[in-house]
Amino acid sequence: MSGSTVKITAAPHVRSAESTIRIMWSVVLSLLPVIGASVWFFGPSALLVLFATVAGCLVTERLFGDRRNSLADGSAMITGLLLGLCLPPGFPLWMAFLGGVFGIGFGKIVFGGLGQNIFNPALLGRAFLQAAFPVAITTWPARTADWWALRGDNLALPFMSPAATDAVTGATPLGNLKFGDDPVVTPLLDLFLGSSGGSLGETSALLILLGGIYLAIRGHLNWHIPVSILLSVFVFSGLFYALGLSPFTPWFMLLSGGLMLGAWYMATDMVTSPVTTAGCWVFGASIGLLVVIIRIWGGLPEGVMYAILLMNALVPFINRATQPRKFGSKKAAAEKEA
Amino acid sequence: MASRRRLNLQLPSFRNGVHPPENKDLTSGIPSRRLPFPDEIILPLSQHIGRPAEALVKPGDRIERGDVIAQASGYVSSYVHATAAGTVKSIEHWPHPSGNMQPSIRIEVDPHSTQLQRPRQVPHWDEVPAEQLSEEISKAGIVGLGGAAFPSHVKLRPPEDQPVDVLMVNGCECEPYLTSDHRTMLERPEHVHQGIRIVLRALGISRAVIGIEANKPDAIEVMRDTSPDDLDITVQPLEVKYPQGAEKMLIKAVTGREVPSGKLPSAIGALVQNVATTASVALVFETGQPLIERIMTVSGRGVRNPGNWVVPFGTKLGEVIAACGGLTDDAAEIVFGGPMMGQSQASMDVPVLKATGGILVLSADECKRQDILPCIRCGKCLDACPVFLNPQLMGALARVDRFEEMVESNLSDCMLCGCCSYVCPSNIPLSQLFAMSKIQLSRLQAA
Numbered sequence: 001m002s003g004s005t006v007k008i009t010a011a012p013h014v015r016s017a018e019s020t021i022r023i024m025w026s027v028v029l030s031l032l033p034v035i036g037a038s039v040w041f042f043g044p045s046a047l048l049v050l051f052a053t054v055a056g057c058l059v060t061e062r063l064f065g066d067r068r069n070s071l072a073d074g075s076a077m078i079t080g081l082l083l084g085l086c087l088p089p090g091f092p093l094w095m096a097f098l099g100g101v102f103g104i105g106f107g108k109i110v111f112g113g114l115g116q117n118i119f120n121p122a123l124l125g126r127a128f129l130q131a132a133f134p135v136a137i138t139t140w141p142a143r144t145a146d147w148w149a150l151r152g153d154n155l156a157l158p159f160m161s162p163a164a165t166d167a168v169t170g171a172t173p174l175g176n177l178k179f180g181d182d183p184v185v186t187p188l189l190d191l192f193l194g195s196s197g198g199s200l201g202e203t204s205a206l207l208i209l210l211g212g213i214y215l216a217i218r219g220h221l222n223w224h225i226p227v228s229i230l231l232s233v234f235v236f237s238g239l240f241y242a243l244g245l246s247p248f249t250p251w252f253m254l255l256s257g258g259l260m261l262g263a264w265y266m267a268t269d270m271v272t273s274p275v276t277t278a279g280c281w282v283f284g285a286s287i288g289l290l291v292v293i294i295r296i297w298g299g300l301p302e303g304v305m306y307a308i309l310l311m312n313a314l315v316p317f318i319n320r321a322t323q324p325r326k327f328g329s330k331k332a333a334a335e336k337e338a
Numbered sequence: 339m340a341s342r343r344r345l346n347l348q349l350p351s352f353r354n355g356v357h358p359p360e361n362k363d364l365t366s367g368i369p370s371r372r373l374p375f376p377d378e379i380i381l382p383l384s385q386h387i388g389r390p391a392e393a394l395v396k397p398g399d400r401i402e403r404g405d406v407i408a409q410a411s412g413y414v415s416s417y418v419h420a421t422a423a424g425t426v427k428s429i430e431h432w433p434h435p436s437g438n439m440q441p442s443i444r445i446e447v448d449p450h451s452t453q454l455q456r457p458r459q460v461p462h463w464d465e466v467p468a469e470q471l472s473e474e475i476s477k478a479g480i481v482g483l484g485g486a487a488f489p490s491h492v493k494l495r496p497p498e499d500q501p502v503d504v505l506m507v508n509g510c511e512c513e514p515y516l517t518s519d520h521r522t523m524l525e526r527p528e529h530v531h532q533g534i535r536i537v538l539r540a541l542g543i544s545r546a547v548i549g550i551e552a553n554k555p556d557a558i559e560v561m562r563d564t565s566p567d568d569l570d571i572t573v574q575p576l577e578v579k580y581p582q583g584a585e586k587m588l589i590k591a592v593t594g595r596e597v598p599s600g601k602l603p604s605a606i607g608a609l610v611q612n613v614a615t616t617a618s619v620a621l622v623f624e625t626g627q628p629l630i631e632r633i634m635t636v637s638g639r640g641v642r643n644p645g646n647w648v649v650p651f652g653t654k655l656g657e658v659i660a661a662c663g664g665l666t667d668d669a670a671e672i673v674f675g676g677p678m679m680g681q682s683q684a685s686m687d688v689p690v691l692k693a694t695g696g697i698l699v700l701s702a703d704e705c706k707r708q709d710i711l712p713c714i715r716c717g718k719c720l721d722a723c724p725v726f727l728n729p730q731l732m733g734a735l736a737r738v739d740r741f742e743e744m745v746e747s748n749l750s751d752c753m754l755c756g757c758c759s760y761v762c763p764s765n766i767p768l769s770q771l772f773a774m775s776k777i778q779l780s781r782l783q784a785a
Contacts, residue, residue: 007671008684010770012756013698013705014358014514014677018718020711020763073711115712115764222717275717275730319731326748327586327725328599 023220023270024074030211031081031265037207038200042089045141045151046200052093053125054080056100064109075114079103082122082265085201086258086305087129090141090152095133099125119312120269123305130305140172140197172198174257175301177247191255198257205260212264221268224280229263230254232288237296246296259291262304272312279315279322287311349552350594351577352587354724356757358514358580358678360553361637366517370525370633370646373661375422375447379652380432380689381407382442386487388414393443399426402456404628407443410476416489417479418443421630421650423451433685435674435694442689445652458626463536471540478628479692480619484508484519484583484612485675487693490619493611494540496604502541506592506603507534509550509557509613510576510583513676515637516696521646522614522633523550523557527564529624533616535569536623541609545570548613549588553578580678581755585610587724599751614695629692636662640669640699649690656686658697670702677705678756711764719758719768725751729758729768736771741779749775 038046057080061071070076080100087096103125111117130137141151173186173196190196194204201208215221237253240246253259258266267273267287274283287307294303384390391408401407401420408418424447432442460474476491496502507530511519523530534546548565550558552575565571576582576591586597589608597603603610614632621627630650637644642663649658655672659665673680674694690697719729725748732747741749749772758768 006669006684007705008682009671009705009707010682010767010773011673011680011754012358012678012760012769013671013673013680013682013700014760015707015765016356016358016761016763018761018763019708019765020714020716023714023716023763067712113712115714219718270714270716273715275715275720275728277717277721323728324720324723324726326599326727326751327590328596328601328751 018219021073024078026218026220027078027215027265028074028081030214031085031201033207034085034201034204034211034261035081037194037204038085038089041194041203042151042200043147043149045089045154048093048150048154049087049089049091049096049200050081050084052096053084053087053100056080056097057083057104060101060104060109064105066109066113070113073114076104079108079121079125082261083125085261086122086126086199088137088140088152088199090139090150090154091136092156093154094156094158095129095136098132099129102128115271117271118315119309120266120272123266123309123312126305127309138175140175172196172257172301173252174295177252178295178301185252186256188251188255191252202258202261205255208260208264215264221264222270222273222280224277225268225273225284226263228281228284229267229288229291230259232285233259233291236289236292240292240296246292248295253292253295257295257302258304262308263287266304267308267311272315274315274318274322276319276322276324279318282318282322283311283315286314349575349577350591351579351582352590352724354722354726354757355579355581355587356722356760357578358760360578361515362517362520362553364515364639364644365635365637365646366520366554368645370521370648372648373650373653373658375453375650376653376657377447377449378427378654379420379422379424379445379447379650380442380654380687381418381421381445381652382432382434382440382689382691383408383418384434384440385418385651385691385693386416386481386489388412388416388489390441391415391418393429393441395426395429395443397426397428400424401426401445403451403453404455404458404626404630406477410489414489414492416481417477417628419479419628419630420445421652422447423453424448433688435681435683435688435691437681437684455625455627455630458628460623460626463539463623468540468542471536474622475540475619478622480615480622480629481692482612483614483618483632483693483695485679485693485695487691490611490615493609494537496541496602496609500602500604501607502604502609503543503545503607504593504609505534505538505541505543505546506588506608506610507546507548507613507616508583508585508588508610509548509554509561510588511554512551512578512580512583513678513680513696514580515698516635516676517637517646518633518635518695519613520554520557521635522617523554523561525633526617527560529617529620530561530613531564531566531571532620532624533618534571535566536619537611537616538569547572547574547592549574549576549582549592551576551578551582580757581724584724584753584755586753599748632692632695634690634694635696636699637696638699639701639704640666640671642666651692652689654686655683655688655690655697658690659686659699665699666701668701668703669699671700671705673698673700678760679754708765710766713764713766716763718761718763722757722761724755724757725753727752729772732775733758733766733768733771736775739778741775741782744775744779749779752776
């Protein structure tokens with residue numbers, strides 16, 4: 001024993017090796033393939049946009065975060081990466097930076113920092129960008145043969161309208177099918193592997209699935225949420241498709257747009273999702289239903305962002321309604337008591 | 339690991355719980371040895387749940403090993419016996435493992451005594467009325483040796499309207515590191531079975547189930563091989579999971595039934611006794627020896643020679659550690675009991691008690707603590723809680739002193755098993771908060 005020091009602590013005296021910091025950084029790790037794919041598909045533009053959103057998040061966290069060293073926990077990094085991954089590749093960098101600032105500043109720090117926020121900061125940042133820059137965020141550059149070329153107007157100066165008209169724009173699979181003059185169904189394989197138009201990290205369902213499954217196996221992601229979302233989307237879109245109300249087949253619904261990224265990475269944000277397993281199913285199923293409704297009848301091609309944000313707001317109520325039944329009591333009796 | 343999982347799959351258990359590293363192989367293969375008698379014995383009057391015993395001796399009295407030195411002061415109380423022959427030095431306040439000072443009898447051990455137990459008259463267990471058995475068990479100072487130290491005779495008289503029909507014998511030993519119950523089953527299986535026979539007779543029933551976690555295959559085999567043919571005794575292997583040895587978890591695993599919240603196991607006709615308790619019951623009726631010593635595990639990577647020892651109660655912690663080769667250089671924390679529920683010790687002078695199943699000396703590596711981070715509402719504590727509470731919500735309430743609201747969150751059902759603290763990735767000391775909340779709440783309610 002070194003000197004005469006002995007620790008006096010409360011039980012338990014041993015702890016699992018799990019830590020919040022490890023969870024956060026393993027999420028970052030699991031995103032690397034998705035990031036790699038976005039660079040593969042969209043070239044240097046992808047890196048620039050990601051760099052801008054991450055910088056916006058980290059700078060804001062560093063300046064206004066109230067804990068010492070709050071960058072080390074990795075949560076601001078995740079917000080930055082996720083925000084970047086759901087933006088179009090040609091997005092002006094100054095806007096992307098601003099989205100990061102807004103996401104961390106108004107999505108997290110005003111609530112009291114890590115663990116206190118109601119809404120997913122990355123999605124709140126994107127919602128802000130959607131409201132502030134509706135044109136830029138729905139401008140999807142077409143595929144170019146030259147990998148090195150910037151896609152769109154990344155380097156636009158602040159408050160100058162992006163010269164989007166210069167770029168050749170291509171539609172996303174969802175937009176194409178919903179609003180296109182000549183609706184085209186994108187082949188499912190393209191959607192699965194990622195060789196279709198769309199936001200940086202949303203195109204390859206395969207890589208998102210791999211990352212998500214990796215996290216679920218390590219226990220860093222609650223699998224009930226993505227599974228319930230995807231099931232719900234599949235069931236409801238199948239129902240509406242069968243009734244002839246929807247142009248989207250269930251498989252197309254599952255693989256297109258931001259659903260995969262949203263289901264595996266956004267909705268599973270631990271802070272803004274329910275703590276009870278039953279709550280996770282309610283949360284996931286509701287998100288799925290909202291996504292289907294917005295996609296079919298909404299004014300936007302995509303509804304994942306608003307579906308998740310809406311349900312984020314309801315999480316405290318879901319938690320309260322799905323409290324576990326304590327050991328040695330019957331559910332009915334417990335409800336009568338309450 | 340993979341084979342353990344497969345082994346576990348078919349075995350009964352309870353829902354939730356955690357899998358801390360077992361670390362039992364440090365001592366599970368080491369037969370118990372007898373610790374030499376120390377120069378001084380310290381016997382607190384309170385070694386059990388209930389009222390402290392009343393001292394019957396005064397300074398200067400000569401006593402023999404096994405003499406009654408303090409008597410039960412009520413129904414829920416227990417006798418204390420001299421664990422070594424010698425002279426009563428004083429009755430004074432002395433550091434107690436629970437962290438405070440408590441009235442204790444100090445005995446100067448006679449170095450020339452043979453330390454034979456003074457003969458005690460005990461009726462033959464089979465020839466007296468069943469009620470008298472529990473009285474003899476009370477007079478022998480028997481308390482539950484699983485950790486809670488609840489006087490055993492109280493349990494043997496279940497409420498009239500709640501007859502017990504099955505005895506559960508607890509050989510789970512789910513706390514990591516501890517192997518004292520394991521060694522008891524291996525070394526004294528006939529005593530465990532004889533104790534079961536006596537307890538069954540005291541209860542007037544005939545069925546017993548011995549629950550043992552599957553990480554003790556040798557104990558399962560020995561208990562099966564030695565179980566008497568004329569009794570209905572089942573040896574039930576159970577999944578290796580903490581807290582499998584908690585009364586309610588054991589009953590759930592074996593019978594599939596949940597003890598109603600706030601009720602005793604007898605509410606569903608069950609009664610739980612630890613294997614070491616039944617073994618000591620057997621000894622009472624075999625040789626007349628009251629509860630004066632037990633097998634305890636000394637383990638952890640902070641002690642040089644981990645092992646299992648038969649230790650007379652009242653031996654000071656320092657003596658036990660010295661017998662085990664002393665502390666290593668990186669010893670960081672000394673704990674009475676297991677690492678999940680045991681208590682940190684601040685003094686080398688505290689005596690080991692009836693309920694001390696183990697002494698752990700954890701090295702700095704084994705009990706690392708990291709900074710507390712904000713709760714990220716991951717929900718891992720809800721998935722760990724064996725009694726299905728919401729530690730996340732309760733922790734948030736406790737941290738802002740809203741103790742009264744914790745009643746609605748069923749704070750009283752929390753058994754402080756520590757699973758929530760164990761899994762918390764933000765290192766929030768949840769079970770410590772709940773222990774504190776229980777105290778604060780009882781103060782508020784008393785006021």
